[in-house]
Amino acid sequence: xxxSIRWRLAYICLMLFLVPFAxxxxxxxxxxxxxxxxxxxxxxxxxxxxxxxxxxGRMEYLKKHPLWTSGDIQPKDIIDQIFANAxxxxxxxxxxxxxxxxxxxxxxxxxxxxxxxxxHARGRGIIGVTxxxxxxxxxxxxxxxxxxxxxxVARNMKKGYFDSVLERIRLQHGNRVIYxxxxxxEMLLFLKENGILxxxxxxxxxxxxxxxxxxxxxxxxxTVMPAKLAIKTGCAIxxxxxxxxxxxxxxxxxPEIEITADGNxxxxxLDGTLKMNRAIGEHIIRHPAQWNWLYKRxxxxxxxxx
Numbered sequence: 161x162x163x164s165i166r167w168r169l170a171y172i173c174l175m176l177f178l179v180p181f182a183x184x185x186x187x188x189x190x191x192x193x194x195x196x197x198x199x200x201x202x203x204x205x206x207x208x209x210x211x212x213x214x215x216x217g218r219m220e221y222l223k224k225h226p227l228w229t230s231g232d233i234q235p236k237d238i239i240d241q242i243f244a245n246a247x248x249x250x251x252x253x254x255x256x257x258x259x260x261x262x263x264x265x266x267x268x269x270x271x272x273x274x275x276x277x278x279x280h281a282r283g284r285g286i287i288g289v290t291x292x293x294x295x296x297x298x299x300x301x302x303x304x305x306x307x308x309x310x311x312x313v314a315r316n317m318k319k320g321y322f323d324s325v326l327e328r329i330r331l332q333h334g335n336r337v338i339y340x341x342x343x344x345x346e347m348l349l350f351l352k353e354n355g356i357l358x359x360x361x362x363x364x365x366x367x368x369x370x371x372x373x374x375x376x377x378x379x380x381x382x383t384v385m386p387a388k389l390a391i392k393t394g395c396a397i398x399x400x401x402x403x404x405x406x407x408x409x410x411x412x413x414x415p416e417i418e419i420t421a422d423g424n425x426x427x428x429x430l431d432g433t434l435k436m437n438r439a440i441g442e443h444i445i446r447h448p449a450q451w452n453w454l455y456k457r458x459x460x461x462x463x464x465x466x
Contacts, residue, residue: 177250178254178257179254180192180254181193181250181254181255182254182255182258182260183260186263189251189254190248190407192247193244193247193248193250193251193252195247196247196250196251197245197246197247198243198244198247199247200243201239201240201243207454208239208243208454210454210456211235211239211454212235212236212239214453214456214457214458215235215239215448217378217458218376218377222445227442227445227446228445229446230448230449237449238448238453239453241449241450245404245449245450249295252264252295252298253295253297256297256298256301256329257325257328257329259332261298261301264298265298265302265305267407267408268298268299268302268306268408268409268410269408269409269410269411270302270306270307270411271411271412271413272414273413275398275414276307276308276413278416279396279398279416280354282396284351284354284393284395284396285352285353285355285356285357285393285395285396286355286356286395286396286397286398287351287356287357287359287386287389287390287395287398288310288356288359288398288399288400289360289398289400289436289439289440290358290359290360290400290401290440291360291362291440291443291444291451292362292363292451292452293401293444293452294401294402294447296360296402297326297330298402299402300312300330300335300358301330301332301333301335302409302411303356303400304334304335305332305333305334308356309333309334309335309355309356310336310355310358311336311337311338311347311350311357311358312330312336312337312338313338313339313347313357313358313359313385314330314337314338314340315341316341338350338357340385348392351389358400359383359386361382361383361385361440362375362440362457363455364380364456364457364459365382366381366460369383369384370382370384371429371430373430373433373434373437374434375437375440375457375458376441376444376445378458379458380437380457380458380461381460382433382436382437383433384429384433386432386433386436387419387428387429387430387433388429391419391425391428391429391432397419398414398415398416398417399413399414399417399436399443403443403447404450417432417436419431419435
């Protein structure tokens with residue numbers, strides 16, 4: 161009972177918190193958002209510690225990668241930027257929640273649209289794989305409003321009223337939500353209708369729905385859903401990512417991930433999953449301060465511990 165009351169109070173506080181960010185000019189809202197990020201860093205020392213530990217374990221690999229352009233930046237500096245970006249993310253979510261997203265969407269740039277058009281023309285549906293990087297909620301809404309509606313594959317939150325907050329954001333501009341644990345048939349039907357599924361596979365998924373696959377140089381438990389759906393339906397897997405650049409949100413679509421036609425089903429699933437992780441990892445290497453390093457991505461592996 162006490163726990164339920166605590167969550168409801170948190171929900172009410174969140175609503176009150178979002179209002180000023182929705183009505184302020186974007187530039188002012190973002191400045192305040194960065195300050196909120198600093199506050200979050202101060203009051204969430206465990207998240208700060210986890211983030212530094214996680215990225216410290218990857219720094220040697222990151223700096224040796226040919227796509228790395230961030231020089232000698234230190235883990236602490238990256239984490240500082242992540243918290244600042246988290247504050248901006250919250251400020252932007254406020255505008256999305258209250259239906260005041262037009263000014264944000266007008267500033268979004270989409271690159272690589274030709275890869276989407278080629279895949280869509282095949283008529284077998286598209287799985288857009290992305291990451292918890294930049295403002296992925298704004299990316300889905302903008303694509304739905306400007307290009308084609310998207311079905312976002314999501315996990316149920318532990319508290320239903322937070323699901324309602326996210327649904328209010330996600331169910332705009334013709335978009336829809338398919339809940340992962342009960343929606344496989346719905347996903348298959350949606351792909352058959354040449355729809356676009358948006359999946360964020362950069363979280364821990366254990367067997368039987370996940371396998372260990374290399375991710376930024378070390379094995380991580382990874383969902384096999386995108387590869388299995390692509391093999392079953394013949395749909396395309398396209399990497400979609402977003403990042404902030406000079407005050408704008410940039411959506412970049414990359415070439416289709418092609419799963420090998422050789423080998424048995426398990427080998428093909430591994431091939432597709434490895435290629436998907438590689439695409440996500442390369443985006444993170446390009447924009448290390450915009451991915452959620454506060455999450456224990458290598459949990460329950462030799463690298464990540466329990």
